[in-house]
Amino acid sequence: MNGYVVQVENLKVYYPTSSGPVKAVDGVSFNLGAREKLGLVGESGCGKSTLALSLLRLIKPPGRIEGGRILLNGVDLTQLSWDKMRRVRLNQISLIPQGAMNSLNPVMRVRNQIMDGMRAHNQSMSRQELEARVYETLELVGLERNVATMYPHELSGGMKQRVCVAIAISLRPQVVVADEPTSALDVVVQRQVMETIGQLQEELGAAVILIGHDMGLMAQFVERLAVMYAGRLVEAGGIREVFRQPLHPYTQLLISSVPLLDEKGVFRGIPGLTPSLLHVPSGCIFHPRCPQAQDTCTEEVPPLVEVGPSRWVACHRHEVER
Amino acid sequence: MQRFILRRLGVFVLVVWLASTVNFIVPRLAPVNPIRERLLQAVSQGGAAKSDLEQVVAYYEAKFGLDQPLWKQYLNFLWDMLRLDFGVSIANFPAKAMDIILRALPWTLVFLTVAVLIAFAVGTFLGALIAWPRAPRFLQFLVAPLLTLSAIPYYLLGLVLIFLLAFTWRIFPMGGGYDLGLVPKLDLAFLANAAKHSILPALSIVLSGIGSWALGMRGMMVSTLGEDYIALAEAKGLAGREVFMRYAVRNALLPQTTSLALSMGTVAAGAVIVEVVFGYPGVGTILYQAIRSFDYFVIYGVVMMIIVSIGLVTFALDVLYPVLDPRISYERK
Amino acid sequence: MAARPARDISLIRRHPQLITGLAILLVLIVIGPVGSLFVDTKEAKVGAALPDLPPSARYPLGTDTYGRNLLPMLFLGTPQTIKIGLLAGAIGLGVGIILGFVAGYTGGIVDNIIRGAADILLTVPGLLLLVVIAVSIKGTVSVNMMAIVVSILAWMWPTRTIRAQVLTLREREFVRMAKLGGMKGAEIIVRELVPNLLPYLASSFVGAVASAILATIGLEALGLGPQNQPTLGMTIYWALYYTAVLRGLWWWWAPPIVIIVLTFMGLFLVSAGLDQIANPRLRRLT
Secondary structure: OOOEEEEEEEEEEEEEEOOEEEEEEEEEEEEEEOOOEEEEEOOOOOOHHHHHHHHOOOOOOOOEEEEEEEEEOOEEHHHOOHHHHHHHEOOOEEEEOOOHHHHOOOOOOHHHHHHHHHHHHOOOOOHHHHHHHHHHHHHHOOOOHHHHHOOHHHOOHHHHHHHHHHHHHOOOOOEEEEEOOOOOOOHHHHHHHHHHHHHHHHHHOOEEEEEEOOHHHHHHHOOEEEEEEOOEEEEEEEHHHHHHOOOOHHHHHHHHOOOOOOOOOOOOOOOOOOOOOOOOOOOOOOHHHOOOOOHHHHHOOOOOEEEEOOEEEOOHHHHOOO | OHHHHHHHHHHHHHHHHHHHHHHHHHHHHOOOOHHHHHHHHHHHHOOOOHHHHHHHHHHHHHHHOOOOOHHHHHHHHHHHHHOOOOOEOOOOOOOEHHHHHHHHHHHHHHHHHHHHHHHHHHHHHHHHHHHOOOOOHHHHHHHHHHHHHHHOOHHHHHHHHHHHHHHHOOOOOOOOOOOOOOOOOOOHHHHHHHHHHHHHHHHHHHHHHHHHHHHHHHHHHHHHHOOHHHHHHHHOOOOHHHHHHHHHHHHHHHHHHHHHHHHHHHHHHHHHHHHHHHOOOOHHHHHHHHHHOOOHHHHHHHHHHHHHHHHHHHHHHHHHHHHHOOOOOOOOO | OOOOOOOOOOHHHHOHHHHHHHHHHHHHHHHHHHHHHHOOHHHHOOOOOOOOOOOOOOOOOOEOOOOOEHHHHHHHHHHHHHHHHHHHHHHHHHHHHHHHHHHHHHOHHHHHHHHHHHHHHHHOOHHHHHHHHHHHOOOOOOHHHHHHHHHOOOOHHHHHHHHHHHHHHHOOHHHHHHHHOOOOHHHHHHHHHHHHHHHHHHHHHHHHHHHHHHHHHHHHHOOOOOOOOOOHHHHHHHHHHOOOOOOOOHHHHHHHHHHHHHHHHHHHHHHHHHHHHHOHHHHHHO
16 A cells, blocks of 8 residues: 555456457556546547546446456455445545536536535535535535526536536545546636636645546646557656657657647648457557557567656557666 | 416317317218208107207207308307307207216216326336336336236226126126116215226226336436436436436436326327226216217217316426426526 | 447347337238138128137137127238228328428428427327217228228327428438538438438338227227228127127137237337337347
């Protein structure tokens, strides 16, 4: 037991189909320190949302956690009973969902939706205390008190997202998993919501896992970055180091695909398509699209190795550099 | 708020008007007006009431006779409908049609309302449970029997029930509204007897209704369970029961209520035939007898009364809907 | 996803509801013609046998109070009822397609009128209106007349469904693309909209047939059907008329009920199966 709040060890989440298992998350390991801001970035379909959901054990059948451990303060969440896990949610680890548009119950007032979460984990609070907390939380996310009596359909997209943030922090959890919280919003509102989350994180001292596909957003918000591709982690490290010197070819391509202001009209993408998670390529999972692929890449799976202090990469090219 | 209610009221009036118009036009479309035929037939059969019947024929001719312009006949007709004056019963002359109907109406209203309420409540809850992934697995075995029940029209189920529970095992009476020889009065003994007679008819509707409402709710629940807000509710660590009732069922109830409102017509039609099968003294039996004796005025009367009743119920449900769904408001934005 | 999963799941496992439903309906459709080959249909006439006989080897379904052998009656009557249902359903679907398209594509007042009419007729107990109509028709009603009368109640659901689909499709991108490509209205309808509508058309047809059969049996049970055809509903009417229930002649009314229940179950399963094809989200339900 060390200082890490969350330790994910070799997590595997598979979806069984009649043609074989779809390996949405295939052996992912990482650690999260207290109050740390970790970014998890990757293309659509790389498994980052599945990873987020599995941290709260919200994977719906037929998907299941096939192997690995998720340690929250040393307790393995994968082994908890349904009821014990239920108590962990919102209380110790909470979720800011991706689509706030539809994440709020349309027939319930905002105040009740914040309160029922609190009440589910804390029977001792009186009605007044709960209401006070609700107003407190709304204020923290920058919403007016009168929002409490409104129904979700009376709120704008940004406001709905803030309510979701409010719900996620209402019990001051240790870890907040933000699953692409701003993808559905326009840039102005995006910035406001991210600022709010940042402030909250400072004040409440929670660790945040920010999941997304926007490298620019990551650069502005997180301290450490982990890059996912097709269900596996390919690189991790401090945000500055990763940007300054990306080691994995995929990371290099990702960063170079962020358009620069002074290079107008130049768009770089990554050729090829993400592989099927059903029929995974042999060896290194990225080799079909990798501009630097070698022979070993088609045969052996590169392990995730520590090439520097808190600096990890899974690439045959960098094993040598160690 | 008022405009909303007025609009719904307008729909109600429209429906009643349309039904009246159909009742007016249809017999006049036939090559020979069947009403006139029937009246003349009753007169020619004679009997003690012959001269009274001739008065009725004269009255009818004056109002709806061939020498009256069509629009005038129509207006007379609408005016009668408005006052709920359906004329006299040709078969049970000189009883007024409305009187016959009014004697039977309470029987129908009471047993039908109770049956529908029970069927809807039980069926909806059962359907919701079956759709809930963490409910006991054995509930899934209920789907096949529920499907069968929903596929039987009420009155046919009634036949089966009579045969099993009244004929073979004499648990319930075979039909009628009360034991022969009893005089209807408002005391406990009579009411108890009436209640016993209404169990099987009500059961026909309840069992089949539970089948269809349960299957319907199950479908609504499956759609609702795929929504994002259910996922967030679980992410909040809410107890299963709370997610089930306040997030899933509460939302699935909306389209389920709509389907209740839409099915009122089918329910009423089925109930009518149920009464016929059981000989239950409600408007259904009255209608059946009127059909057999071509008692046109009574037929129109029953049809109109049923349509008016359903119209009122639909109107009430319409007005109540915004209470259930806050997204629909009484005001026009 | 670059690769597609192999389609090695057999058809039955993928759509169990649809296949079961179609199987049931198929049996019901052929049972009449096939059964008539093995049984002497002349025995379905009045006085062909002794009345009120319970089922035996000679008369597998017994006889009724008219002395008719009930087994050939069933074989004769079932196709009649199904025919009424199919005919009325087809008429209902045809009307529904036309009205649905007109309402959805044109919009405006026309749309409001059509939609209003459909909604009103849905809430009103249509059977009662049919009673009014049937009672005014003097003389015997033929099977085809029944179909036409009953189809008055069968067009509403198809109209609603098709209108809703036309509305969604009208705004979809591929229609805009077709318009930009110079296709005219009618061509768009035929080449772009119809293929997407097929599952809904099929589902509406099934629904129309179901309401038609329900209405038919209802009317017939009240005595308003084709008097000299042994349709399922008329059989029940006669059973009621001669108090078969009170006299314990269960073989008279039970087989028609079984056939009717199977029919509705089959129709429901087919309809649910078609819904699953149209809306993949429902596939979890099997």
